Amino acid sequence: MRKISYSQYLDKVTGCFIGKAISGNIGAPHEGVKMPMELPFMPEMINPDLPNDDLDLQVLWLDVLEEKGEHFTSYDLLERFVKCTPYSPGEYAVMRKNFERGIFPPYSGSFCNDYYIEGMGCPIRSEIWGCVAVGNATLARELSSRDGVLDHKGESVEAEMFLAALESEAFFESDVHKLIDKALAYIPENSKFRRLAEDVVEWCDIYGDSKEVFTQILFHYGHPDCTNMFQNMGITLLSLLLGDSEIIKTSLMALNCGFDTDCTCATAGAIIGILRGAEELIEAYGLKKITYTLGVESNRRSDLIVDLAEDIAAMGIYFSKNINAEVEITDAPAVAYSFPPLKAYDVAVDYEDSQPVVELGKSRKITLTLKNNTDADQVLSCKLTAEHGLVCDTADFCCEVKAGSEVKVPVTVSLPMDTEIVYDRNLLTLTAADESGREVLHHVFGIAGATPWKLSGPFWRTEPVSDTEKILEHFQDKTPYAYLMQYSQIPGNGIDKLRHFHLNFATDTETEYLPQEEWGKALNPDRRSTKYCEKLVSTPQDSFEMKDFFGFQGPCAAYLTRVVVAEEERECCMQIGYSSPFALYLNGEKLAFRDNCENWTAENVHLEQVKLKKGENLLMFRMTRINADAKYNINFSVGIACDAHIVTLGSKNPYRF
Numbered sequence: 001m002r003k004i005s006y007s008q009y010l011d012k013v014t015g016c017f018i019g020k021a022i023s024g025n026i027g028a029p030h031e032g033v034k035m036p037m038e039l040p041f042m043p044e045m046i047n048p049d050l051p052n053d054d055l056d057l058q059v060l061w062l063d064v065l066e067e068k069g070e071h072f073t074s075y076d077l078l079e080r081f082v083k084c085t086p087y088s089p090g091e092y093a094v095m096r097k098n099f100e101r102g103i104f105p106p107y108s109g110s111f112c113n114d115y116y117i118e119g120m121g122c123p124i125r126s127e128i129w130g131c132v133a134v135g136n137a138t139l140a141r142e143l144s145s146r147d148g149v150l151d152h153k154g155e156s157v158e159a160e161m162f163l164a165a166l167e168s169e170a171f172f173e174s175d176v177h178k179l180i181d182k183a184l185a186y187i188p189e190n191s192k193f194r195r196l197a198e199d200v201v202e203w204c205d206i207y208g209d210s211k212e213v214f215t216q217i218l219f220h221y222g223h224p225d226c227t228n229m230f231q232n233m234g235i236t237l238l239s240l241l242l243g244d245s246e247i248i249k250t251s252l253m254a255l256n257c258g259f260d261t262d263c264t265c266a267t268a269g270a271i272i273g274i275l276r277g278a279e280e281l282i283e284a285y286g287l288k289k290i291t292y293t294l295g296v297e298s299n300r301r302s303d304l305i306v307d308l309a310e311d312i313a314a315m316g317i318y319f320s321k322n323i324n325a326e327v328e329i330t331d332a333p334a335v336a337y338s339f340p341p342l343k344a345y346d347v348a349v350d351y352e353d354s355q356p357v358v359e360l361g362k363s364r365k366i367t368l369t370l371k372n373n374t375d376a377d378q379v380l381s382c383k384l385t386a387e388h389g390l391v392c393d394t395a396d397f398c399c400e401v402k403a404g405s406e407v408k409v410p411v412t413v414s415l416p417m418d419t420e421i422v423y424d425r426n427l428l429t430l431t432a433a434d435e436s437g438r439e440v441l442h443h444v445f446g447i448a449g450a451t452p453w454k455l456s457g458p459f460w461r462t463e464p465v466s467d468t469e470k471i472l473e474h475f476q477d478k479t480p481y482a483y484l485m486q487y488s489q490i491p492g493n494g495i496d497k498l499r500h501f502h503l504n505f506a507t508d509t510e511t512e513y514l515p516q517e518e519w520g521k522a523l524n525p526d527r528r529s530t531k532y533c534e535k536l537v538s539t540p541q542d543s544f545e546m547k548d549f550f551g552f553q554g555p556c557a558a559y560l561t562r563v564v565v566a567e568e569e570r571e572c573c574m575q576i577g578y579s580s581p582f583a584l585y586l587n588g589e590k591l592a593f594r595d596n597c598e599n600w601t602a603e604n605v606h607l608e609q610v611k612l613k614k615g616e617n618l619l620m621f622r623m624t625r626i627n628a629d630a631k632y633n634i635n636f637s638v639g640i641a642c643d644a645h646i647v648t649l650g651s652k653n654p655y656r657f
């Protein structure tokens with residue numbers, strides 16, 4: 001068993017969060033600068049008045065630990081975030097949206113999160129797990145994994161687990177190279193993150209220069225999102241390896257690489273704080289009273305880092321006496337907590353193919369896992385109900401659950417084809433009564449309704465002409481191509497124009513191919529048209545690509561029409577992601593138009609003061625594919641940026657417009 005004195009343990013925990021606070025504040029003002037900088041240190045960089053989500057959420061996690069103890073769940077963490085955090089940038093907005101839809105961890109971190117899935121949102125929350133699981137990398141990893149899946153999946157969760165393991169080991173090991181090796185031993189060999197870490201170690205050994213290592217990181221792992229995990233974890237590691245364990249030097253090295261500077265600086269500073277301890281940092285850098293400013297709702301006893309560190313250390317003492325058998329904290333003060341007992345019964349919900357969504361006219365299999373935490377066998381009488389017309393094939397059932405065991409119950413949830421309105425949020429309620437008839441379980445969860453659209457298309461223009469009469473006009477010419485090419489809008493010489501005529505299509509980004517009077521018409525299953533096809537399509541996630549809908553290849557335009565149903569009149573915002581031209585109309589008014597191609601993100605365009613009428617609102621979205629494919633997404637949000645998404649809207653069945 002490893003041993004560490006309480007005074008040394010507390011000194012390192014305090015150093016960790018001093019480093020987190022001051023280094024995070026050094027980086028915060030420059031977040032998003034995606035280029036090397038040459039900023040010198042200035043004393044005013046240490047500004048405790050700046051809140052930072054890197055620290056904010058760990059304070060909330062401490063609140064949860066003090067209420068729940070070691071039996072806290074991912075749900076507990078996410079519930080606390082939703083109740084106490086006013087902001088929702090990036091992946092935070094996604095996990096909040098999923099929570100509001102009853103889609104809980106681990107699905108809250110993966111569903112509808114394709115752009116932010118590799119973000120820094122969870123690696124920046126690792127310190128509390130490393131500190132309370134002092135010297136026990138395995139436990140630190142397990143605790144941090146409950147956190148990471150709130151808003152991420154896969155590599156980003158691995159990165160948080162890596163940092164938590166490294167930080168727990170840093171209480172006993174001061175060599176950064178050895179710490180990295182020990183933490184990497186837990187990461188799968190085929191992991192991209194592991195390759196990144198090993199590459200950074202090698203580049204630091206070869207070049208010994210932060211700017212040269214930084215260029216290698218961007219060359220191999222760069223990403224346009226300033227918060228992407230790979231480049232930022234690379235920056236954090238290079239600053240630790242080349243910063244000589246000096247917190248200001250290390251922080252400036254991370255800062256001057258740019259990108260997610262508050263995160264890279266804060267994590268590096270926290271690790272240096274553990275290695276050197278608070279007393280050494282305070283003496284070396286003349287630090288006085290270090291405070292922190294919260295951007296979340298929490299009733300901590302003060303804004304002093306030393307008080308926060310004492311509270312975290314107290315939890316570490318509790319863990320060492322109860323679940324961390326690898327470390328003894330000697331001379332530790334007594335700690336006392338009163339945690340609620342485990343629930344008698346728990347339920348976990350798993351979705352077929354990890355997709356918590358059902359499409360109009362289709363079904364989704366769900367597995368309910370009921371766990372008996374008591375010491376007595378029990379037969380439970382269960383009832384499953386659903387809203388908004390969802391149909392469950394297993395509505396009433398009984399199951400025997402042995403003491404300390406669990407049973408799995410398969411359920412199929414269907415959304416009938418004649419459903420009038422498909423809602424984004426669809427809640428299901430599972431209740432269970434014991435043999436005496438007493439209700440012992442009440443669990444509400446959800447499934448998203450895939451958005452139904454009427455798809456019309458494809459439309460295209462044959463370059464140089466699409467007018468049949470014009471072609472016939474030159475049909476008898478001895479050199480019809482020469483006459484036709486005079487109408488070509490393709491730049492270049494005659495061969496360019498001719499080969500485009502043979503090899504390509506063309507589209508006009510401003511031409512409306514579908515007459516406006518057609519937009520609001522319901523799908524007609526008997527429709528026959530030689531001009532274009534119409535069909536029902538559903539978008540299970542927020543983002544979609546034109547290739548998802550039809551096999552037509554190359555440039556074209558197509559229309560998605562949807563009737564949005566709002567329970568009340570409201571003003572809101574919209575976020576649109578696009579990689580190819582589009583136009584968006586709401587109730588006949590053009591709200592947004594772009595005629596360029598762009599690198600797709602989840603929110604390229606932000607629309608303010610979007611007015612939804614109570615009841616039905618006609619939304620028409622024209623997609624224009626220019627090249628290989630076109631990717632889009634459309635979200636309604638409360639505010640214009642970093643705010644919650646709206647989950648209460650519905651979409652009318654396209655056969656019932």
